[in-house]
Amino acid sequence: MVTGASRGLGKSTALNLAKKGVDVIVTYHRNAEEAKNVVAEIEQLGAKAVALQLDTANIKTFDGFVGQIQQSLQDQWQTDRFDFLVNNAGIGVYASFADTTEEDFDHLMNIHVKGVFFLTQKLLPLINDGGRIVNLSSGLTRLTLPGYAAYATMKGAMETLTKYMAKELGARRIAVNIVALGAIETDFGGGGVRDNPEVNQYFASQTALGRVGLPDDIGGAIASLLSEDNKWVNAQRIEVSGGQSI
Numbered sequence: 552m553v554t555g556a557s558r559g560l561g562k563s564t565a566l567n568l569a570k571k572g573v574d575v576i577v578t579y580h581r582n583a584e585e586a587k588n589v590v591a592e593i594e595q596l597g598a599k600a601v602a603l604q605l606d607t608a609n610i611k612t613f614d615g616f617v618g619q620i621q622q623s624l625q626d627q628w629q630t631d632r633f634d635f636l637v638n639n640a641g642i643g644v645y646a647s648f649a650d651t652t653e654e655d656f657d658h659l660m661n662i663h664v665k666g667v668f669f670l671t672q673k674l675l676p677l678i679n680d681g682g683r684i685v686n687l688s689s690g691l692t693r694l695t696l697p698g699y700a701a702y703a704t705m706k707g708a709m710e711t712l713t714k715y716m717a718k719e720l721g722a723r724r725i726a727v728n729i730v731a732l733g734a735i736e737t738d739f740g741g742g743g744v745r746d747n748p749e750v751n752q753y754f755a756s757q758t759a760l761g762r763v764g765l766p767d768d769i770g771g772a773i774a775s776l777l778s779e780d781n782k783w784v785n786a787q788r789i790e791v792s793g794g795q796s797i
Contacts, residue, residue, distance in 0.1 A: 552576040552620070552633060552674070554607055555640030557586040559737040560687075563770025564637055565589060569598035571774055576623060576633065578605040578640070601627055607640045607666035608658065613673045620677060634682045635777050636674060638667045641687060643739055648700040656701050663705035668712065681724040683777055686713050688731040688788065694796050706731075710788055717786035726785040730773055733792025735764040759794025768793070 553568070555561040557579035565575045566589070575593055577600055579586035586602035593600035601623045605616050624630050641663055644655045667686060678684070688710050691703035710729055717727040734754035736745040743750050744763055755762045772791045775781065 552578065552635070553637040553639055554578045554605060554670075555580065557582050557589055557602070559739060560732070560735065560766050560769045561637070561639040562589050563766035564639060564773045565600070565770075566592060566596065567767065567770040567774035568635075568777065569593040569596040569600070571778065572598060573635070573774075573777075574599040574628065576600070576620065577602045578607075580604070580606055580640070599627055605640075607670060608661040610661070610666060610669050613670055616670075617673050617677070620674070624677070632677050632679045634679050636671065636678060636682070636684045637773060637777075638671065638684070638686045640666075641739075643699075643702055645698045645743075646701070647698055651701045659701050659705050663702075664708045664712070667709065671716070675720075678725060683782075684716065684720075684725060684727040685773055685776060686716075686727070686729040688713075688729045690731055690733045690790060690792050690795055692731065693790070713788070714786050721785070726782065728776060728784060728787045728789060730769065730776065731788055731790040731792070732769060733758065733764055733790070733795035735766065735769065737766055754795065757796050758792065759797055762793065764791070764793055 553561050553565045553575060556565045556577040565577055568575055577586055577589050579602060590600040590602050603619050606612060621631060624633060644659055646655060686709050688706040689703060691699050692707045692710060713727050713729040720727060734744045744754060751763055769791055
């Protein structure tokens, strides 16, 4: 299951998994049509997929969502469990520390920390022993960029939570890792890196490989992390940034 998979990094992750023969449950927040198109692309690659609506900030809906997952698993795959969970859904809020509102802070917390914590908790009975979980972080936990204090705080919390999840789920042989992103050309945060040439060129100049990331740079890395080749990787923060700000 890949949350926030109707576009951007989530879509790329879902498609890269499909290329490896992995069936995918795609979740989307608002755009059902885009999610439907992702399902069609997955099916063209020879894998199966379903799309389900999910607001990762609204924890009260999680019980109902788990019921939908159970029904989809039975209808599409005649099983009651799945192997991989990628907690990708997220938003960006750009505001200085002094100007960050409580509303912005709470919204980021609900999506990036509280939502991931309790959604994963609710899904644990459906994840196979020996399965894997991938969370998402940011290079902004390693370096500082004014305007992202609240966002980076949430990602720092997720890096700590990832280690605790790996420790506590180890008895079930469930590996848990977190992938930290550098600057990426997507519509995240209003598409600033993708659509603003000056911002794009700045981050490219700060990256050892000479460009900013593309969705497939990340989607491919996550799909690879979930492959059998990486089954012994656990409790790790893996930065996929092309060598940004080293």
